[in-house]
Amino acid sequence: MSSLAKPSNDTGRKSAQLFRMVTEDHVCPYGLKAKALLERKGYVVQDHHLKNRDETNAFKAKHDVQTTPQTFIGEDRIGGYDDLKAHFGKPVKKAGQLTYTPVIAIFAVAALMALAISWASSGTLLSIRAIELFIAVSMCILGVQKLRDLSSFSSQFLGYDLLAQRYVRYAYVYPFAETGAGILMIAGALTWIAAPTALFIGLIGAVSVYKAVYIDKRDLKCACVGGDSNVPLGFVSLTENLMMVAMAVWMGTKAFAL
Template structure:
């Protein structure tokens, strides 16, 4: 039986080229452009554009994880502090991410969505920091099985970037 890609012997050069991250950059760019397009078409403001961009980003990331939930859970439990204790959380995380994305897109209960985003992704960032400090070399499961790069500062930047955006949106709504 073949092992999961998260556990395969890794190429030393994996994740060293900017082209290795093209799927991630394209997802970010498309999410931002879609967010701006909808904000412009609905005469929304910057907060609306941020809501839509975060919503698209989180929904697409969730979808990519849902393509291969077992592979995602295998990789996620290697570094996420809660997934290490509960495999169920590894399976639920893409659904939680999808719910957050839909929350941003719908703009329903924004304070709850901001707080949940800050809590969940902030806690996730702690696990990434811990794994990076330990020198853990695994595939980043953040985009499911599409991205073949190591868990790295890119993952940390993704988590912290969304936390910062949630904090900005929350503060702008106060």
């Protein structure tokens, strides 16, 4: 890499050279991440800005690379941001890699929101109402994830839901039903609508997931957090539906008892 500027060692610290796009209308986010990672690792970063498309293309051609940013440490080209992460032993997420992270994030936030609402309304953290709120808030958040791209959700949902495969429009109705039932359950209103709705979609969903995963042994992605997710269809998806069923039975029982 003799064509590169000689790294400065004036400070006695490790030095790295970073080439990234910084133009009037675009700052490469991965370039910023690479710079921050290098600095966290104790490197003095010689930060070279590629200020327009011509400079960027010339750099790519000169070093025979397809993307920027590019990091050089000493005489070695480390590569892009993912290559830099791998160089430092950090995990690199592969395209299409299955993950439960979105579901964990949703359930964790829903649990904290339920506790917060319970505390604000009754001064109590752990209560039956907090559990009710957790399920209802989870339904709302999961519903919003589906509603943000109905077309994408419906396409993935049709891959395994038994009712949607027979009546395609159900795939478009489902997110509204889930969200609406969750909102009504949070309010404690119109239980005669919320409970049957949650019971219906929960039972259909549970049967569909169980058949696809445990009987047909199909390897599918779950549409529970939206159609573009890489969450595997399985136990978590089944749990989501069984939670709705349990909530519907509980709320219906309470309403009948009153």
